[in-house]
Amino acid sequence: MGTESEAYTFDWRSVCSITSGLDVLGDKWSLLIVRDLIAHGTRTYSEFRESPEHVSTNILADRLRLLTSLGIIERTNPDGVARNNAFRLTPSGAALRPVLEEIGKWSQTYLKQFHSNMVDSV
Amino acid sequence: MGTESEAYTFDWRSVCSITSGLDVLGDKWSLLIVRDLIAHGTRTYSEFRESPEHVSTNILADRLRLLTSLGIIERTNPDGVARNNAFRLTPSGAALRPVLEEIGKWSQTYLKQFHSNMVDSV
DNA sequence: CCGCATCCGTTACGATACTG
C-alpha cells in the first residue's frame, strides 16, 4: 500500500460521544503519546521510543500519523524534513489533560492493590 | 480451555499510573460497559448486547470476566445462576465516571468536526 | 430463550530487519 497517507477513515460505532472518543483514543498507545507531550512539551520520534513502555516503531509511526490527521498533535516544523522534527500538542491534544489526570487518579486509587509499585505521573 | 477462569494475569508495561490504567481499560469496549452501568444502574448480558455498538458475545463475556476480576463490576446475585443475573458497578467502577465525563466532553468539543451527528451521553 | 464457549476468517499488534 501507499507509503504516504492522509485520510484516515473512521468507522464511528455510534453517535455516542464517549464511544467516539474511544473510537479514536481507545487503545493502549495513543494517550501515552499525549502523556509524553504533556510531560515534555515537544518530543521527537526517537524520544517517544525511549519512554519506558517501549512502543514499537510501526505502532508509533501509525499513531503519530493518526493523531496528526485528527489535529491532536502537529509537527513543530511542518515544512521541514522529518529528521529532528519534533511533535507537540495542538489545543485539541492539550485538552486531553483532564482525561489523563482522571485515569491516573483512578489507577492510583483502585489499581494499586494489583500493581504495588505503581507511581504518580503527569 | 477451562470453562471457569479467575486469575487474569496482567503484564504491566511500566510503573506509570496512566499506563496501568490503559493496560486495563485501554480498549474500545471496557469503558462502554461501565458507561451502560452508569446510565442504567444494572445490566444483564443481553441488555449489554442491545447497546447501539453491538459488541460480539465473546468480547462481552471476556470483558465482563476481566472487569469482575478487577473488582470494577460485580453480579447483583453473586451466588445465583447466570441467567438474568445482572451486573452493577462496584465503588471502583463508579469512580470511573469522571473519566467517562472528560472523554465525552473532549469528544463533543474536538471530534464533532469529524463526526457531525455526535450526541451527548452519560 | 439466555448466557455464554467454540470455531474461524480477518484485522491489529509487536519484534526485528532494513532503507533513504
Place this chain on the structure above:
DNA sequence: CAGTATCGTAACGGATGCGG
C-alpha cells in the same frame, strides 16, 4: 534518525452451537 517491510502472534468480530 525516522520511518517502512516483513512476518509471526494475538485480538477481534460474526456465526453458530449448546447447556441450563
